Amino acid sequence: MExxxxxxxxxxxxxxxxxxxxxxGVNFSLEEGEIHALVGENGAGKTTLMNxxxxxxxxxxxxxxxxGKETDISNPLVARELGIAFxxxxxxxxxxxxxxxxxxxxxxxxxxxxxxDWRAMEQRSLEILEKLGLDLDPHQIxxxxxxxxxxxxxxxxxxxxxxxxxxxxxxxxxxxxxEAEILFKLIKNLKSHGKGIIYISHRMEEIFELSxxxxxxxxxxxxxxxxxxxxxxxxLVALMIGGDPGQHFHKDExxxxxxxxxxxxxxxxxxxxxxxxxxxxxxxxxIAGLVGAGRTELLETVFxxxxxxxxxxxxxxxxxxxxxxxxxIKAGIAYVPxxxxxxxxxxxxxxxxxxxxVKSERDAIYGHTHLPxxxxxxxxVIGTMGIRTPSPRQQVKNLSGGNRQKVILARWVYAxxxxxxxxxxxxxxxxxxxxxxxxxxKRLNREGVAIVMVSSDLSEIFGVSHRIAVMxxxxxxxxxxxxxxxxxQVLSNMTGxxxxxx
Amino acid sequence: xxxxxxxxxSKRQLITLYLTVLGMYAIPALFSAPFRSVxxxxxxxxxxxxxxxxxxxxxFPILIGGIDLSVGSxxxxxxxxxxxxxxxxxxxxxxxxxxxxxxxxxxxxxxxxINKLRVEPLIATLGTTGVVSGITLAIMxxxxxxxxxxxxxWWSYRVFGFFPLxxxxxxxGLLICHLILNFTRFGRRVYALGGDEHKASVAGIKVKRIKMxxxxxxxxxxxxxxxxxxxxxxxxxxxxxxxxxLSSIAAVIVGGTSFTGGVGGVIGTAAGVAIMxxxxxxxxxxxxxxxxxxxxAGLIVVAAVVFNSIRSRSILQAKGRQ
Numbered sequence: 143m144e145x146x147x148x149x150x151x152x153x154x155x156x157x158x159x160x161x162x163x164x165x166x167g168v169n170f171s172l173e174e175g176e177i178h179a180l181v182g183e184n185g186a187g188k189t190t191l192m193n194x195x196x197x198x199x200x201x202x203x204x205x206x207x208x209x210g211k212e213t214d215i216s217n218p219l220v221a222r223e224l225g226i227a228f229x230x231x232x233x234x235x236x237x238x239x240x241x242x243x244x245x246x247x248x249x250x251x252x253x254x255x256x257x258x259d260w261r262a263m264e265q266r267s268l269e270i271l272e273k274l275g276l277d278l279d280p281h282q283i284x285x286x287x288x289x290x291x292x293x294x295x296x297x298x299x300x301x302x303x304x305x306x307x308x309x310x311x312x313x314x315x316x317x318x319x320x321e322a323e324i325l326f327k328l329i330k331n332l333k334s335h336g337k338g339i340i341y342i343s344h345r346m347e348e349i350f351e352l353s354x355x356x357x358x359x360x361x362x363x364x365x366x367x368x369x370x371x372x373x374x375x376x377x378l379v380a381l382m383i384g385g386d387p388g389q390h391f392h393k394d395e396x397x398x399x400x401x402x403x404x405x406x407x408x409x410x411x412x413x414x415x416x417x418x419x420x421x422x423x424x425x426x427x428x429i430a431g432l433v434g435a436g437r438t439e440l441l442e443t444v445f446x447x448x449x450x451x452x453x454x455x456x457x458x459x460x461x462x463x464x465x466x467x468x469x470x471i472k473a474g475i476a477y478v479p480x481x482x483x484x485x486x487x488x489x490x491x492x493x494x495x496x497x498x499x500v501k502s503e504r505d506a507i508y509g510h511t512h513l514p515x516x517x518x519x520x521x522x523v524i525g526t527m528g529i530r531t532p533s534p535r536q537q538v539k540n541l542s543g544g545n546r547q548k549v550i551l552a553r554w555v556y557a558x559x560x561x562x563x564x565x566x567x568x569x570x571x572x573x574x575x576x577x578x579x580x581x582x583x584k585r586l587n588r589e590g591v592a593i594v595m596v597s598s599d600l601s602e603i604f605g606v607s608h609r610i611a612v613m614x615x616x617x618x619x620x621x622x623x624x625x626x627x628x629x630x631q632v633l634s635n636m637t638g639x640x641x642x643x644x
Numbered sequence: 645x646x647x648x649x650x651x652x653x654s655k656r657q658l659i660t661l662y663l664t665v666l667g668m669y670a671i672p673a674l675f676s677a678p679f680r681s682v683x684x685x686x687x688x689x690x691x692x693x694x695x696x697x698x699x700x701x702x703x704f705p706i707l708i709g710g711i712d713l714s715v716g717s718x719x720x721x722x723x724x725x726x727x728x729x730x731x732x733x734x735x736x737x738x739x740x741x742x743x744x745x746x747x748x749x750x751x752x753x754x755x756x757x758i759n760k761l762r763v764e765p766l767i768a769t770l771g772t773t774g775v776v777s778g779i780t781l782a783i784m785x786x787x788x789x790x791x792x793x794x795x796x797x798w799w800s801y802r803v804f805g806f807f808p809l810x811x812x813x814x815x816x817g818l819l820i821c822h823l824i825l826n827f828t829r830f831g832r833r834v835y836a837l838g839g840d841e842h843k844a845s846v847a848g849i850k851v852k853r854i855k856m857x858x859x860x861x862x863x864x865x866x867x868x869x870x871x872x873x874x875x876x877x878x879x880x881x882x883x884x885x886x887x888x889x890l891s892s893i894a895a896v897i898v899g900g901t902s903f904t905g906g907v908g909g910v911i912g913t914a915a916g917v918a919i920m921x922x923x924x925x926x927x928x929x930x931x932x933x934x935x936x937x938x939x940x941a942g943l944i945v946v947a948a949v950v951f952n953s954i955r956s957r958s959i960l961q962a963k964g965r966q
Contacts, residue, residue: 219848222848234843234846234847235843236835236836236839236840236843236844236906237839237840237906238835238838238839238905238906238907239835239836239839239906243832243835243836247832247833247836247844247847247849248833248836248844248847248848248849249847249848250829250832252829256828256829257823257827257828258826258827258828258829258831258832260827283653
């Protein structure tokens with residue numbers, strides 16, 4: 143590179159959390175007028191690194207140089223004063239306010255008399271919008287603007303306080319293709335104004351279209367920095383997943399039996415398009431995909447949370463319409479959501495009450511349930527699930543993440559089920575409890591339960607499932623037998639580079 | 645051109661509100677001679693002043709997505725303090741200061757409980773209501789006392805023989821609130837906070853400080869409303885403020901400020917006050933019990949909330965379809 147100004151240099155940055163090395167000797171640099179992509183699998187440390195840059199986390203060691211000066215970024219306000227702007231996946235616009243008020247919120251221009259200088263605000267807004275090539279009325283209320291424009295206003299905010307370094311975290315995740323094109327144009331425009339851009343994305347095609355350099359992280363370690371022009375997709379994916387063979391679980395093929403759940407051309411939610419899938423008793427079908435690929439929406443459609451619009455589902459050989467969660471539960475379909483605490487457990491209730499919930503709701507006779515009898519029935523379930531608790535009367539809020547997950551599973555085991563839809567079964571659960579959860583899933587397989595598992599952790603997908611379905615933008619783009627594919631193939635499908643149908 | 649189009653939404657709402665006010669005055673005036681008398685107009689304006697001030701103050705907490713249930717008790721406290729201290733301790737000026745100071749303390753306590761103890765505004769201000777009402781009854785168990793004419797004259801004087809000075813004060817208060825909301829950083833941040841508290845704090849706004857200011861303002865304006873009421877009654881009443889809480893909320897909501905925060909303003913609130921006031925006069929003319937006015941205020945608040953939740957639900961569904 144010619145003698146362009148170096149905006150940012152991070153040297154040997156390390157950060158540990160209890161039990162995990164989140165960052166280990168990471169190097170990163172950014173020059174003016176550069177788009178530098180940061181890639182890696184989930185949990186590779188991208189977000190942690192950016193949180194260090196943003197002053198949200200304090201690094202354990204390492205140095206950060208901003209425009210050549212060593213700097214201590216102690217809090218987010220310091221980061222902002224240093225000209226570092228963050229554009230998060232989740233936008234920080236206030237819907238009720240106008241475009242220009244959003245640009246200047248918290249930083250409103252005032253006249254000498256300390257009153258709001260509306261004229262200056264409008265003038266500067268127009269200048270900034272024009273610089274970005276946005277034909278937008280500064281007085282427009284933000285609420286009704288399309289996602290893409292909101293994203294651009296967020297970027298314009300960065301220009302208000304004259305940021306030199308702009309970090310974008312998955313900026314296209316909620317944009318359509320056309321909208322993304324407009325965003326790319328704007329990013330290139332920023333680049334031509336000399337801004338340095340750190341671009342985080344899972345989408346390979348974007349990275350190759352936009353970036354000048356690419357830095358790869360894996361498991362918190364710095365792997366490599368490549369010039370985009372001198373690398374290719376395959377090399378990058380190989381660097382991202384490394385030689386990591388993944389954990390191996392013993393998968394019992396003999397357990398797989400008849401098709402229990404047969405989904406044909408199911409559409410409904412906008413992220414559930416023409417889905418065809420079969421799930422057999424005694425198997426685990428893993429669903430891989432990026433955030434926003436429609437995995438959760440698919441599970442929740444089958445469970446009756448989102449209404450299906452088109453297509454058929456046959457369950458145990460009979461046509462089945464998932465009209466409500468209640469209907470699905472009655473039929474024998476169970477759902478364990480990703481956010482167990484918010485959507486599943488009653489933290490102030492004890493184990494008995496949490497486990498009895500589904501069964502007592504479903505089987506009550508004229509609203510009457512026999513609790514003492516149910517308690518004695520539940521004791522063996524609590525035992526076989528291996529829930530570690532001083533007493534079944536313990537409030538669930540006192541249990542660890544792994545044990546909470548087991549309580550949810552116990553609820554469904556106790557109620558009885560034929561199909562288990564499970565979303566991110568081990569997110570936020572420590573390693574020991576993880577393998578116990580896997581054992582439980584296997585045990586359910588043995589009892590003839592068909593399991594559909596959504597996971598963002600590819601090791602988990604490969605380690606546990608018999609078959610792997612890959613979703614991309616609401617469609618199933620590929621279904622593989624787990625032993626006849628590899629991470630590279632699945633990852634390419636996830637990112638939409640390959641559209642091979644099987 | 646584009647500019648006109650984009651602001652028209654809130655402007656159209658204000659125009660509708662003021663046309664409603666006009667209609668509610670003009671139509672009964674056509675049919676009823678006593679209604680169109682100057683005396684009646686003076687009465688309406690005079691009665692509007694106390695509730696007007698309280699509603700102006702109430703606009704602030706509702707704009708940030710909160711609420712202040714303690715305004716009624718502050719009104720009662722103010723009338724009691726005014727009636728007890730202005731005559732006995734002699735000073736009108738000290739009396740007024742004492743009232744406003746007491747109200748500021750109540751607002752401060754509201755703000756502290758909400759900020760430090762993280763209690764929902766609804767519960768926090770309900771709690772202070774109990775405390776303030778108790779203190780008021782201790783100061784003045786029964787209606788009575790005496791507000792000196794030196795004070796009441798400042799409110800009851802009629803400009804041009806019919807326009808009550810109390811209402812002029814209200815107009816000044818309205819202007820001040822409008823300027824605060826639209827031309828100060830504090831005011832704009834009130835809107836930002838009402839839009840989304842978390843996002844506002846991410847933008848570097850000191851959320852707690854704004855909240856504190858909002859509850860102090862609301863309380864102080866309630867107290868000014870209490871002074872206006874005391875001047876009109878010429879005495880104190882430890883329970884006189886009770887209906888003001890509900891009516892002020894009703895006026896703010898009718899005036900187009902959203903319970904969810906971030907949308908609305910005091911110009912709308914003034915129209916809300918006028919609509920509620922005219923409604924009660926019309927009910928009076930037709931001989932309907934004044935107690936029914938409370939029923940009406942209650943229904944309006946509930947209806948506004950239901951309307952709001954239907955609307956936000958349809959917004960959510962529209963988002964889901966996107």
